[in-house]
Amino acid sequence: MEHARHVFRAALVVLVLLAGVGITRGFLVPPTYGLHGPYRWANVAEQMSARTPAHRGPAACGTCHEDELRRRAAGAHRAVSCEICHGPLLAHVAADGRVTAPQVDRSPALCARCHRKVLGRPAAFPQVVLEEHVDGPLDAGACLACHDPHAPTP
C-alpha cells in the first residue's frame, strides 16, 4: 500500500471532481425540475400568472347573464360554451372592467361545423344538408331565423 499512495491521490482528485459535479448540479438544476416530468413545474404557474386568460368559460358569463346561462343549461346546447359564438370573454369585458359589445358569429358556417351532414357522425345527432335544409341564401343569421341557439329545438 505504501507504493500505491499516488493511486489514492488520483482517487481523491476523482472524488473531488465528482463532488464538484454533484454540488454544481444542485445549484444549476431548478428545485421543481422533474417533479411531474422532464420540465420545470414552477414554470406552469409562472406562465399562467404572466398571461391573462382570454376565455373564462360559461360560469363567468353567468355572473351577468344568469337567465341565458340557465336556458342554455336546460337545452341541447348545454355542452356548447358561450364563447364559441360570442367570442372570448376578454374581448367583451376588458381586464379593467370596461364592457364592449361582443362580436357574435351568426354565420351558418359556424352551425354547419357541427350540424352539416357527415357520414361519420352518429345518425342520432341532428345534422342536415345545408343547401337543401335552408330555403334561401345562406347569409348570416339564416339558421337563427328558425332556431334559438340558447335553447335549440329541431
Place this chain on the structure above:
Amino acid sequence: MPQISGFAFPNDVHVWWSLMIVMYPYITGFVAGAFIVTSLFHLFGRAELRPVARLAMATSFSFLLVASLPLQLHLGHPERGPLVLVTPHFTSAMAGFGMLYGGYLLILALEVWFVWRREIVDRARRSRGAARAFYATLALGTYDTSPEALAVDHRAIAVLAGIGLPGACMLHGYVGFIFGAIKANPWWSTPLMPIIFLVSAAVSGIALLLVLYQVVSKLRGRPADQPCVSSLARWLWLFLILTLSLELLEILVMAYERSDSWLIISELITTRLELSYVTVQMIVGGLIPMILLAVVVLMNRYLHPRVRNTLSTAAALLCLLQVFSMRWNIVIGGQLLSKSLRGLRSHYEPELFGREGVLMALALVLAPFAILWIFDRVLGIDPPGQADGEPEAHAAAAPGGAAATGPGLGDVHP
C-alpha cells in the same frame, strides 16, 4: 431557396443540422478508433503496435477534448457544453451522450496520467521554478517511481484500459444511436446505425494513426516501423471490409424489402447523393482503398518499405475520405428527404465563413493536432527509449519483451 422535387412538407426544406453535425461524429469517431488501436496493444498484446500505442492514446485524448465543440458551435451556446456534463439525467438523448462523454473523459484522463506518470515525475525532478511546480502538481505531489509503484501503475492501466475500451465503443456507438433512434426518418432509423458508426470509427481511427505515424516518423527523421505499418494496414483492411459490408447490407435489405421508404431512398442515393455516396463513399473511399490494402496485406512480404508506406498511407487517406463522406451522407442525406417520403430538396452547400462554415470545420480538425503538439512538448509522445531519435526496436517489444527498450509504461501489458 432550395429546389424541391416531388412533394415536400413546408417544414422539411431546411437543413438544420449543418456541417458541424457532420463534424461531430467524424471527430468522435477518431476518439474511439484511436483508442481501439491503443487497446490492441495494451489489452490484446499486439506488440507490433507498440510504436503507435502512445501516439494513439494521445490522439484519442486530443480529439476527445474537441469532440463536443461542433455541437456547441452548432447551438451557439458554449455554456451548454459544460452544462451537459454537470447536469446528468436520462430524459434526452444528448444528456446520455454527456454522461458517456464525461465518464470516458475521466477514464481516459486517468489512463493518460498513469501511462505518462513516470515522465511527469522525471520532468518534475529535472525542472526548476514554474515548470517544476506544474509537473509536481501533475504528479499530485508523489514522486514514487519504484518498481513496486510502476507495477501498481501497470495494474491500474490494465483496469482502466479494460473499462475504457467498452467506454470508447459505447461513446461512439451512442452517436450512431442518436441517429438510429430517430424513427421518423427511414434513412437514419435502423438498429444497424450504431454498429456502422462504431466500425467506421475504427476505420477512421486506424487510418488517421497510419497517416499520423508516417508524418511523425518523417518529422522525427527515422523510418516507419514496417511490422507496425503492416499491422495497422491489416487492421484497417479488416475494419474497412466490415464497414463496407454493413453499409452495403443495409442498402441491400432496404432494396430487397421494397419498403415504402425505398422509393425515396433509392432516389436520394441515385440523384442527390450520387457523387458523395456512390462515387466517394463506396468507390473512391471504399473499393479503391480495399484493393490497395489487399495488396499491402496479401503481398506484404514482397513489398519494399517505401511501396508499403505509400500504398498504406494512400489507402488510409482514402479511408478518411470514406468515413467523412459516410458521416456527410447520413447527416445531410437524411435531411434532403421530406417526411412525406415523396419529395427531395436540392443539395446543401455549407457556408465558407461563419460559425458553422467550412473554415471552422477545418479549424476543428486541426485543433486536436495542435493539442497533440502541445501534449508532445509537455509530456512527450514517443515510446520510452525512442525520444532521442534512435531506431525503433519493435522486435524486442513482444509481450514480456518490453524490457529490451526500457520498462516504460507505454510498454504495459496486463
